[in-house]
Amino acid sequence: MWSSLINCSVGWHVFDEDQVDASTAASHSTAANANQPTGDDASSNSTATPVLAPVMFTASFDNSACSSVPSDGGSSDIENTVVAEKAIPTSPTLSLLDNTFASSDESSQEDEEAGGVVGPLNVNNECRRRMMMIAKGCTIAVLIVLIPIIVVVGKPMVNQGFLEIPVTIEPSSSPSIRPSISPTTTNFPTLQPTSSPSAFPSAAPTLSPSMSRQPTSTPSRSPSTYPSANPTLSPSMSREPTSTPSLSPSVSRVPTLMPSAHPSKVPTSSPSAHPSISTQPTSSPSAFPSASPFVLFTFGEALYTDNDLGIQISVGLTARQIAQTGSRVSYANGGQSSISYHDAMDGAGIAQLPDGGYVYLSNAEEPDGNGGVYGLYFNKDGHITDYKALLTGTSRNCGGGMSPWNTWISCEEYENGQCWQIEPDPNKPNHNSPKATLLGGLSGGEYETVAVDNTNKKKPIFFTTEDKSNGELRRFEADGNGWEALHVGGQTTYLEFLDGNRFQWTSNIDAAKYSAWKHYPNTEGILCHNSTLYFVAKVTRTLFILDLNDMTYTSELTGSSWVGQGSFNSQPDQIIESDLDKRKYIYFTEDGGSAPGVHVRDREGKYYTMVRGVPGGRYAGDESVGIVFSPDRKKFYFGFQDAGVLMEVTRDDGFKFN
Numbered sequence: 001m002w003s004s005l006i007n008c009s010v011g012w013h014v015f016d017e018d019q020v021d022a023s024t025a026a027s028h029s030t031a032a033n034a035n036q037p038t039g040d041d042a043s044s045n046s047t048a049t050p051v052l053a054p055v056m057f058t059a060s061f062d063n064s065a066c067s068s069v070p071s072d073g074g075s076s077d078i079e080n081t082v083v084a085e086k087a088i089p090t091s092p093t094l095s096l097l098d099n100t101f102a103s104s105d106e107s108s109q110e111d112e113e114a115g116g117v118v119g120p121l122n123v124n125n126e127c128r129r130r131m132m133m134i135a136k137g138c139t140i141a142v143l144i145v146l147i148p149i150i151v152v153v154g155k156p157m158v159n160q161g162f163l164e165i166p167v168t169i170e171p172s173s174s175p176s177i178r179p180s181i182s183p184t185t186t187n188f189p190t191l192q193p194t195s196s197p198s199a200f201p202s203a204a205p206t207l208s209p210s211m212s213r214q215p216t217s218t219p220s221r222s223p224s225t226y227p228s229a230n231p232t233l234s235p236s237m238s239r240e241p242t243s244t245p246s247l248s249p250s251v252s253r254v255p256t257l258m259p260s261a262h263p264s265k266v267p268t269s270s271p272s273a274h275p276s277i278s279t280q281p282t283s284s285p286s287a288f289p290s291a292s293p294f295v296l297f298t299f300g301e302a303l304y305t306d307n308d309l310g311i312q313i314s315v316g317l318t319a320r321q322i323a324q325t326g327s328r329v330s331y332a333n334g335g336q337s338s339i340s341y342h343d344a345m346d347g348a349g350i351a352q353l354p355d356g357g358y359v360y361l362s363n364a365e366e367p368d369g370n371g372g373v374y375g376l377y378f379n380k381d382g383h384i385t386d387y388k389a390l391l392t393g394t395s396r397n398c399g400g401g402m403s404p405w406n407t408w409i410s411c412e413e414y415e416n417g418q419c420w421q422i423e424p425d426p427n428k429p430n431h432n433s434p435k436a437t438l439l440g441g442l443s444g445g446e447y448e449t450v451a452v453d454n455t456n457k458k459k460p461i462f463f464t465t466e467d468k469s470n471g472e473l474r475r476f477e478a479d480g481n482g483w484e485a486l487h488v489g490g491q492t493t494y495l496e497f498l499d500g501n502r503f504q505w506t507s508n509i510d511a512a513k514y515s516a517w518k519h520y521p522n523t524e525g526i527l528c529h530n531s532t533l534y535f536v537a538k539v540t541r542t543l544f545i546l547d548l549n550d551m552t553y554t555s556e557l558t559g560s561s562w563v564g565q566g567s568f569n570s571q572p573d574q575i576i577e578s579d580l581d582k583r584k585y586i587y588f589t590e591d592g593g594s595a596p597g598v599h600v601r602d603r604e605g606k607y608y609t610m611v612r613g614v615p616g617g618r619y620a621g622d623e624s625v626g627i628v629f630s631p632d633r634k635k636f637y638f639g640f641q642d643a644g645v646l647m648e649v650t651r652d653d654g655f656k657f658n
Helices: 002-008 022-034 040-044 092-113 123-159 509-519
Strands: 303-306 311-314 317-324 328-330 336-340 345-352 358-364 371-378 384-394 397-402 408-412 419-422 447-453 461-466 474-477 491-498 502-506 523-529 532-537 542-547 552-557 571-578 585-591 597-601 607-613 624-629 636-640 645-651
Touching: 311 317, 317 607, 328 384, 336 384, 345 408, 358 397, 358 408, 371 397, 371 408, 384 408, 384 419, 397 523, 447 532, 461 523, 461 532, 491 509, 502 552, 523 585, 532 571, 571 624, 585 624, 597 624, 607 636
Parallel strands: 345 397, 345 624, 397 447, 447 523, 523 571
Antiparallel strands: 303 311, 311 607, 317 645, 328 336, 345 358, 358 371, 371 384, 397 408, 408 419, 408 447, 447 461, 461 474, 474 491, 491 502, 523 532, 532 542, 542 552, 571 585, 585 597, 597 607, 624 636, 636 645
């Protein structure tokens, strides 16, 4: 039995008696004598007992170090006595066992100094001694085996939260399932975002975007209830950069408090809660307005009075006078025009020039050959540089419209009036050669405004209104595109309303005149956008909306659904569109009333006042005219015909109107 037990111990060497030196034997003899019983007990325990002591432990199992020990523990043969040297632990972990062996060393040393002699030992005591030594050896062996296992197995347990150890031994290769206990102050950013979120939310929200060189400040006390939809690029929570970036998404509902010192290398997949400072654009618009060229402006919520100009205008807008009938026009360079600003200004258009400048084209509704068209020239910065006449010798030039090739069409409103084409660009060949078009027919008429449907660029369609009780609405389909398309060829038809809110284009001019007298007398402003035709009947104050595809129409009273301050109680006149694809804004001028102004209709059919004369003031009974936007949509122009003033309106915030 003893042989089996000794051979099972690890690193135990047994020496026979011949291998024990004298000093060692003496020390054991002294110890034996010190514990020798007297009298009968001495005689009964006189049998020699083998002596077992542990030897040096090594990290390996050494079966060869074990020697055979007699299984007969009661043998008194001195030759069977064995002596073992004390074990010396090689690992600091085993230092707790030193005390046990130290006491043995001290007693042996004392006996040796006393000159004791090693003698026979009691067998029972020696058996107990052997078992104690074997137990100690087994304990040491188990500890040596278990400590590496604990280290290896314990790491993932700590990482997975089963062991609450506050320090990460090594950076993890996979995301933690439970929240980290505290943030770290690593200076190394996470290299890449992870492919999928972790099963549990992070214990602390990210307080700054990825790539920050500063440590995370104070984490929140508890995680947010709901994780965010996208993983964060926040700094790693380990003391060293992880080989694999964190898989856990940020779960904070609180927006980032401060932007990072450097922009993220990869744009975020969702907008930040506050304006981003990234040098790369985000994949979707931010939740808050960015410094974009347009912020929607709401007209007429409140009006304020400008006493100098005699107007009431929407809060957030500012107007200034830039021209006055009978006065020379002031230029940006300090000079003045050679002629005075024209009388009876009316319809207007904007033509952009190749150098970035533009021309404000304004009709003069003077009778008896005193009418015409005048151009107010602006540079690319919106400053006036020139003013001159572009068409003279005509009468009562009322409204008009722009062609697809950037020329202005001016309509005469008298019995035999015609529609004239004017080239505003000084560098074009027809600049000094305005010419009557085919839009008014051979006999002419009291024409107002022109709109164009350029869907088929090879055959554009022009619509012309006539301010007369039975004035038919004309449709001219050109045979080509460009200057000559309005002077050669083409086909003319007329608008006829049918039952059931349907309409048709007829070649019967008499049927069209009757339809005009019955349904749409005295038509004025007109525009065409996206296969939809809009025009107003002045006397009945009606807006007509024609679907050119399914040949049906609807109508409404202008100003019937009002929002905010102001009113639109008098006759509608000219109309222009703005942003019809989205907001569907239509701008109206107004003829007559105590406070004529400019009004806006939105896509819901609601009306607002943009600007108007002070009720009962200097513009009472006048007519607002000449509405148009600059090419960059940052300036809006309008005037009062009788008073002869032209004004420029801008937004106080500097943004575009639409």
